[in-house]
Amino acid sequence: MHALANPNRFLKLAAVIQPWAIAVCVLCFAVGLPYALVFSPEDYQQGNTVRIMYIHVPAAWMGLFSYGVMAAGSAAFLIWRHPVANMVARASAPVGAMFTALCLLTGMLWGQPMWGTPWVWDARLTSMLVLFFLYLGYMALGDAFERQEQGDRAAAILALVGSINLPIIKFSVDWWNTLHQPSIFSMAGISVDSEMLAPLFLMVGAFQSYYVVVILMRVRAQVLSAKVRAARLMQAAG
Amino acid sequence: MESLSAFFDMGGYAAFVWPAYALAVAGLLSILVQSKTAVNRLQRDLDRLRPPRETPTSSSDPSSVNAGANPGEA
Amino acid sequence: MSAFLALVKRDVRLSVRQRADTVMVAGFFAITVILFPFGVGPEPGVLERIGAGVLWVTALLAALLSLDHIFADDAQDGALDLLLSSPMSATALVAAKVLAHWLTTGVPLIVLAPILGVTLQMPSTSVMPVIIALTLGTPTLSLIGAIGAALTLGARRRGVLLPIIVLPLYIPVLIFGVGAVDAAVMGFNAERLYIVLAGLLLIAAPLCPWAAAAALKAGR
Numbered sequence: 001m002h003a004l005a006n007p008n009r010f011l012k013l014a015a016v017i018q019p020w021a022i023a024v025c026v027l028c029f030a031v032g033l034p035y036a037l038v039f040s041p042e043d044y045q046q047g048n049t050v051r052i053m054y055i056h057v058p059a060a061w062m063g064l065f066s067y068g069v070m071a072a073g074s075a076a077f078l079i080w081r082h083p084v085a086n087m088v089a090r091a092s093a094p095v096g097a098m099f100t101a102l103c104l105l106t107g108m109l110w111g112q113p114m115w116g117t118p119w120v121w122d123a124r125l126t127s128m129l130v131l132f133f134l135y136l137g138y139m140a141l142g143d144a145f146e147r148q149e150q151g152d153r154a155a156a157i158l159a160l161v162g163s164i165n166l167p168i169i170k171f172s173v174d175w176w177n178t179l180h181q182p183s184i185f186s187m188a189g190i191s192v193d194s195e196m197l198a199p200l201f202l203m204v205g206a207f208q209s210y211y212v213v214v215i216l217m218r219v220r221a222q223v224l225s226a227k228v229r230a231a232r233l234m235q236a237a238g
Numbered sequence: 239m240e241s242l243s244a245f246f247d248m249g250g251y252a253a254f255v256w257p258a259y260a261l262a263v264a265g266l267l268s269i270l271v272q273s274k275t276a277v278n279r280l281q282r283d284l285d286r287l288r289p290p291r292e293t294p295t296s297s298s299d300p301s302s303v304n305a306g307a308n309p310g311e312a
Numbered sequence: 313m314s315a316f317l318a319l320v321k322r323d324v325r326l327s328v329r330q331r332a333d334t335v336m337v338a339g340f341f342a343i344t345v346i347l348f349p350f351g352v353g354p355e356p357g358v359l360e361r362i363g364a365g366v367l368w369v370t371a372l373l374a375a376l377l378s379l380d381h382i383f384a385d386d387a388q389d390g391a392l393d394l395l396l397s398s399p400m401s402a403t404a405l406v407a408a409k410v411l412a413h414w415l416t417t418g419v420p421l422i423v424l425a426p427i428l429g430v431t432l433q434m435p436s437t438s439v440m441p442v443i444i445a446l447t448l449g450t451p452t453l454s455l456i457g458a459i460g461a462a463l464t465l466g467a468r469r470r471g472v473l474l475p476i477i478v479l480p481l482y483i484p485v486l487i488f489g490v491g492a493v494d495a496a497v498m499g500f501n502a503e504r505l506y507i508v509l510a511g512l513l514l515i516a517a518p519l520c521p522w523a524a525a526a527a528l529k530a531g532r
Contacts, residue, residue, distance in 0.1 A: 038245065042249065047251060048248040048255055049251045049255060051258075052254065052255055055262045056258070059262070078526075095269055098265045098268075102261060102262055102265045105258075106258045106261060109255075109257055109261075110254070110258070112254060113251055113254050130483060133476065133479075137477040137480070140473055140477075141467065141473060144464070144469060145466065145467055145468070150531055153531070154463045154527060154531065157459075157530060158463055158477060160523075161459055161481070168484050168512070169481075169483055169484055171484070173487070175488075175491070176491070214273050217270075217276075218273050220277050221276040221277045221280055224277065224283075224284055225280055228280055235287060
């Protein structure tokens with residue numbers, strides 16, 4: 001792991017992984033999308049709106065997964081000063097925010113035909129909304145300082161504080177939900193037909209490999225950016 | 239093509255299912271495009287500032303390791 | 313310990329002398345609460361239903377307002393650097409400042425809330441629960457807020473940044489704080505919710521000063 005702290009070595013490894021990740025991603029989409037849109041069955045109660053699940057659930061998973069990577073990278077950065085770890089964390093944020101937003105919006109599109117209202121204060125959706133704001137805070141804080149390193153460290157601390165808070169927030173939202181909402185509104189109560197599992201996993205795989213592709217790109221961009229900055233400094237000095 | 243129009247209709251839920259997939263495509267593509275353009279732009283900038291040697295090497299040429307380009311320096 | 317208390321006393325004395333923090337927080341709290349009847353109408357039932365929520369959300373925002381000053385003033389004149397280099401641990405330093413902050417801004421909220429509850433037509437059975445819940449909750453708000461204040465020290469646009477960072481973290485306190493008051497008013501057992509609030513405080517009390525201290529040190 002510590003060998004990967006060297007950005008150039010990480011980039012070499014990334015160059016090897018990248019084509020495979022792209023291949024897996026394309027494959028998963030190529031098989032998963034037709035499965036999701038055409039070959040998987042309608043739901044007994046929800047009809048074709050259940051197809052939204054094949055976007056909504058993987059997006060929700062990726063929103064959480066990205067935050068986990070962000071928190072782990074932040075921890076590695078703060079504890080061991082692992083520069084690549086911080087780059088992975090910073091790279092993860094906009095991607096995770098996008099997935100979370102996608103989860104929220106598709107949740108609204110799913111909710112409208114199902115419950116007649118686009119927004120439901122379902123415990124999961126509400127937690128996702130809070131997660132979205134945690135992403136926003138992280139990104140805003142990271143960019144708010146003159147010195148990039150200060151922004152990196154502040155954002156890293158915030159990521160860890162957020163990750164500790166997330167279960168507490170989820171717990172409190174769950175409790176709040178039982179107080180105010182009849183349980184029929186819970187999005188968790190969908191019985192997933194076994195025929196729906198395959199496209200679901202394929203879509204999760206597609207999103208997951210997409211994530212790897214994009215993160216490697218974004219880390220490469222950060223390394224290049226640092227090199228450009230250094231080269232400019234040298235030019236100005238020379 | 240009866241089944242094709244039925245497919246697009248999504249059992250009456252077309253207004254919900256297709257936007258959901260469209261949003262997914264939009265989100266995934268926008269991040270992808272933005273990431274790729276950033277890499278391309280920065281690589282171009284770097285090549286301009288430090289032209290690669292005549293003998294083709296990979297982008298991580300050894301000289302760049304020592305040129306103070308160490309993002310780990312906090 | 314004596315250094316800790318000395319710092320608390322110093323901060324409280326500074327704040328009292330300037331009066332700005334306490335007056336500002338109390339004033340904002342009062343004015344914002346009073347806006348709600350204008351907003352939702354004075355019909356009986358409506359205000360009573362949302363009263364606890366209004367009090368808590370406004371208390372949150374009032375606490376947020378005053379967080380700016382916990383570290384900023386001392387950072388500006390270099391006193392913060394001096395304090396950080398002193399033998400007192402940074403965590404104790406933050407804890408002292410948070411305590412002083414709560415004494416000057418949290419306590420006025422606790423005192424004012426029952427009075428403002430009257431303007432929201434909250435029943436007399438809500439007075440004690442409001443006081444207890446706020447007493448348990450406002451220190452947690454100061455503690456969590458201190459992390460935000462420490463993280464944004466020296467940041468651009470920290471006025472907008474601080475709420476974005478801190479408010480999501482406030483949600484559990486808000487949910488259980490309002491829940492406790494509503495439960496008590498409806499005649500249910502609020503003790504369990506007081507315990508949850510106390511639990512949140514007990515978790516926050518050691519962890520938040522430590523995180524805020526790390527943030528302060530990371531920013532130097």
